[in-house]
Amino acid sequence: MPSRLLIIITLAVPTVALGDSPEGLQQGWAREAEQRDSGFAGFSASRGVAFFNARHGGDWRCSSCHTDQPLTSGRHVVTGKVIKPLAPAANPERFTDAGKVEKWFRRNCRDVLSRDCTPEEKGDVLAYLLDLGSGVRQ
Amino acid sequence: MKMLRILVASLVLWLITAPYPAGASGGGEARVDPTYARECGECHAPYPVRWLSADSWRHVLANLNRHFGQDASLDAEAQQKIDDYLVSHGRRRSTVAPDGGPLLRITESPGFLGAHDEVSPATWKRSDVQSPARCEACHGNAAQGRFSEHDLHLPEGVSP
Numbered sequence A: 001m002p003s004r005l006l007i008i009i010t011l012a013v014p015t016v017a018l019g020d021s022p023e024g025l026q027q028g029w030a031r032e033a034e035q036r037d038s039g040f041a042g043f044s045a046s047r048g049v050a051f052f053n054a055r056h057g058g059d060w061r062c063s064s065c066h067t068d069q070p071l072t073s074g075r076h077v078v079t080g081k082v083i084k085p086l087a088p089a090a091n092p093e094r095f096t097d098a099g100k101v102e103k104w105f106r107r108n109c110r111d112v113l114s115r116d117c118t119p120e121e122k123g124d125v126l127a128y129l130l131d132l133g134s135g136v137r138q
Numbered sequence B: 001m002k003m004l005r006i007l008v009a010s011l012v013l014w015l016i017t018a019p020y021p022a023g024a025s026g027g028g029e030a031r032v033d034p035t036y037a038r039e040c041g042e043c044h045a046p047y048p049v050r051w052l053s054a055d056s057w058r059h060v061l062a063n064l065n066r067h068f069g070q071d072a073s074l075d076a077e078a079q080q081k082i083d084d085y086l087v088s089h090g091r092r093r094s095t096v097a098p099d100g101g102p103l104l105r106i107t108e109s110p111g112f113l114g115a116h117d118e119v120s121p122a123t124w125k126r127s128d129v130q131s132p133a134r135c136e137a138c139h140g141n142a143a144q145g146r147f148s149e150h151d152l153h154l155p156e157g158v159s160p
Helices: A003-017 A022-036 A045-053 A062-066 A098-113 A119-131 B002-017 B034-039 B054-062 B076-089 B110-115 B121-125
Strands: none
Touching: A022 A098, A022 A119, A045 A062, A045 A119, A062 A098, B034 B076, B054 B076
16 A cells, blocks of 8 residues: 555544543533633533533423433333443443544534533533543532 | 255245345334434434335424424434435335325334224323333334334233
């Protein structure tokens, strides 16, 4: 294989994989948040927990399906299907697939908030979820 | 005698290699498309494709942002793949709603109603069943798209 092509592929691999971790996702959302608001000062788990449990003008909250104890399993509010825990400490697969994360934020934010979530809101929610099971007080 | 042996051998070979026969429930014993099973099995069982017609499936897929009260929208690639699968494997005869439009609720389809005509209304309301749409309450392998009546795991007190 031509060496130039090999170098390009080698450099591309970590870039592609960067978003496929909780930290990678937060870095991406932080960049987007800074572009939207130069005063962005970082994510907040306390904003995240409030956001997660709030009603946002509709019938549902994030916790309606994911529970207010995201270390535990939840249930789909309509179909009753079991939803595995959302917090990475209880379910290490969570937030390791950027495409899946963005798909579910798109769907669920439009259901709960009737709009897309902002990068700051996503980052706050993940900051809250990452704190769960880590011994950090909310 | 030689011809008989050939015939018997052919029959045995056919029986071994014939596809698994579809269950009387009419659902999903043929191989289920993995993208369909994965994406459409995230919130509910991946329902048997043959119970709704291509027109019904097209309508469902075109309105996933308002899928029975929820946003179930797909990424473009998955949308196309699932659309192709559903349209090509859907019921040949139309499934029509009372208002004349395409039927969208699979639990109102002729296939579903025929397969479950012995299930009492009280059974659907049990707390461990809740709804005809919760296939997994009785069909233990519904998540894999398998709905054979020979593979039931009935809640206690529910008779086959």
